Amino acid sequence: MAPHLTCFARLASLMLTGSLIMGADEAPKVPGPQPVTVAEHGAAHADAQAQAQAKSLPPGEPGKDYTPVVVPNGSTLPWKVVDGVKVFHLTAGPVQHEFAPGLVGTVWGYNGQSPGPMLELVDGDHIRVYVTNRLPEKTTVHWHGILLPNGQDGVSGLTQPGIPPGETVKYEFTVHQQGTFMYHPHFDEMTQMGMGMMGMIVIHPRNPKGPKVARDFSIMLTEWAIKAGTSRPDTNEMSEFNILTMNSKAFPGTAPLVVKTGERVRIRFGNLGAMDHHPVHLHGYQFRVVATDGGDVDPAGQQPETTVLVPVGSTRAIEFVADAPGDWAMHCHMTHHVMNQMGHGLPNMVGVDTGDLDEQMRKLLPDYMTMGPTGMGEMAEMGMKIPENSIAMVGADGPHGYIDMGGMFTVLKVRDGITSYEDPGWYAQPKGTEVVTASPEELKRDGIVIDPPPAVPANGTPSAPAATPGAAMPHEQHH
Numbered sequence: 001m002a003p004h005l006t007c008f009a010r011l012a013s014l015m016l017t018g019s020l021i022m023g024a025d026e027a028p029k030v031p032g033p034q035p036v037t038v039a040e041h042g043a044a045h046a047d048a049q050a051q052a053q054a055k056s057l058p059p060g061e062p063g064k065d066y067t068p069v070v071v072p073n074g075s076t077l078p079w080k081v082v083d084g085v086k087v088f089h090l091t092a093g094p095v096q097h098e099f100a101p102g103l104v105g106t107v108w109g110y111n112g113q114s115p116g117p118m119l120e121l122v123d124g125d126h127i128r129v130y131v132t133n134r135l136p137e138k139t140t141v142h143w144h145g146i147l148l149p150n151g152q153d154g155v156s157g158l159t160q161p162g163i164p165p166g167e168t169v170k171y172e173f174t175v176h177q178q179g180t181f182m183y184h185p186h187f188d189e190m191t192q193m194g195m196g197m198m199g200m201i202v203i204h205p206r207n208p209k210g211p212k213v214a215r216d217f218s219i220m221l222t223e224w225a226i227k228a229g230t231s232r233p234d235t236n237e238m239s240e241f242n243i244l245t246m247n248s249k250a251f252p253g254t255a256p257l258v259v260k261t262g263e264r265v266r267i268r269f270g271n272l273g274a275m276d277h278h279p280v281h282l283h284g285y286q287f288r289v290v291a292t293d294g295g296d297v298d299p300a301g302q303q304p305e306t307t308v309l310v311p312v313g314s315t316r317a318i319e320f321v322a323d324a325p326g327d328w329a330m331h332c333h334m335t336h337h338v339m340n341q342m343g344h345g346l347p348n349m350v351g352v353d354t355g356d357l358d359e360q361m362r363k364l365l366p367d368y369m370t371m372g373p374t375g376m377g378e379m380a381e382m383g384m385k386i387p388e389n390s391i392a393m394v395g396a397d398g399p400h401g402y403i404d405m406g407g408m409f410t411v412l413k414v415r416d417g418i419t420s421y422e423d424p425g426w427y428a429q430p431k432g433t434e435v436v437t438a439s440p441e442e443l444k445r446d447g448i449v450i451d452p453p454p455a456v457p458a459n460g461t462p463s464a465p466a467a468t469p470g471a472a473m474p475h476e477q478h479h
């Protein structure tokens with residue numbers, strides 16, 4: 001192994017040297033038109049940055065310059081103004097964090113929170129962010145999607161030295177853009193982001209155009225690997241993520257998004273998970289994807305959608321008018337991402353006839369229960385015994401029974417004439433709009449014939465294909 005490593009190191013160093021001696025004056029000549037050389041571009045860029053810094057505007061104010069964004073389960077980072085500069089302070093460090101009732105994790109975050117508090121700015125703001133490192137290793141802060149001088153980009157080793165434990169550094173730049181962005185460490189990324197270090201950045205336009213948004217939400221999506229009964233995320237895990245979160249909360253820990261009927265709503269999503277993109281689906285509405293972390297989508301190019309894919313390392317903002325009252329589910333559509341800890345990595349038991357296995361096992365393990373012979377939906381509802389400090393696979397009591405979802409799941413609550421954005425409770429469906437059991441008269445009226453159930457044991461496998469009496473319409477059997 002050693003000779004190979006040496007070889008590789010030499011090769012890498014040669015490549016590095018190569019790139020170093022290929023200075024600005026010796027930019028590789030490529031055939032075809034060359035409007036700008038590297039040197040010219042570099043100088044122009046530096047000039048632009050200097051001019052940009054000089055062109056900062058007075059600090060934008062909430063209420064006057066923008067309607068503040070709501071961070072469900074989270075907060076906005078406070079600031080003070082010193083000589084026209086917005087001054088912030090982030091402290092990276094360990095956090096005791098509750099994902100949902102029953103599960104507290106020992107994670108890392110900023111200012112005692114994961115995700116860290118949202119930075120809320122206005123186009124033209126000049127900002128100074130102090131970052132104190134209370135972690136046991138170095139860190140940096142990278143401002144994802146922000147256009148800034150190279151020295152402020154926060155990549156350890158490339159644009160700055162890592163911030164040693166106990167030290168405080170200063171980032172300072174002017175923002176000249178608008179939209180939804182993120183911040184996160186660029187040192188030991190796998191560990192630090194896997195431990196929960198991330199946050200959102202919103203930059204409001206100085207002079208907003210287009211329809212005014214009444215309710216504007218920010219949700220950071222991410223994923224964690226926390227084995228049931230433990231509290232520390234396993235950041236070496238690459239595929240078995242069992243806690244999927246919105247603003248670091250798993251349902252039923254996620255706060256609902258409360259909106260008044262008729263209001264225009266924006267929801268901003270960011271994704272700094274390790275491995276998974278999240279297709280977030282909203283029930284009851286069509287929306288448009290109006291912006292990414294690359295900027296606003298031109299109205300002509302805004303696709304109507306009901307699901308928005310939020311890839312790792314990206315933000316997406318959606319907008320719609322909340323004209324339909326109700327409790328509307330909003331969740332990642334990957335089915336494993338609406339499960340909590342107990343739903344993954346188990347043997348497939350669907351259809352297995354377990355006989356008296358549970359009874360026999362309980363002689364050795366009093367709380368034994370085979371998971372999943374009839375499916376997984378009712379496991380938590382049954383009150384299955386689970387390890388201390390863990391959350392089962394499923395959710396919470398709802399107005400019509402058990403909501404058997406966890407993870408990246410929340411509820412958009414749209415209500416007529418509300419005067420407060422406090423959780424209004426569950427939606428009362430108007431009479432005649434609920435799902436009801438079909439009556440014999442209705443079945444008769446519409447000519448619906450119900451087949452007798454197939455003659456197989458409850459948990460068993462049919463010994464022969466189920467009979468299909470001629471009277472049945474085949475497509476009905478899938479309902």
Ligand SMILES: [Cu+2]
Pocket residue numbers: 244276277278279332333334337408
């Ligand atoms: Cu997902």
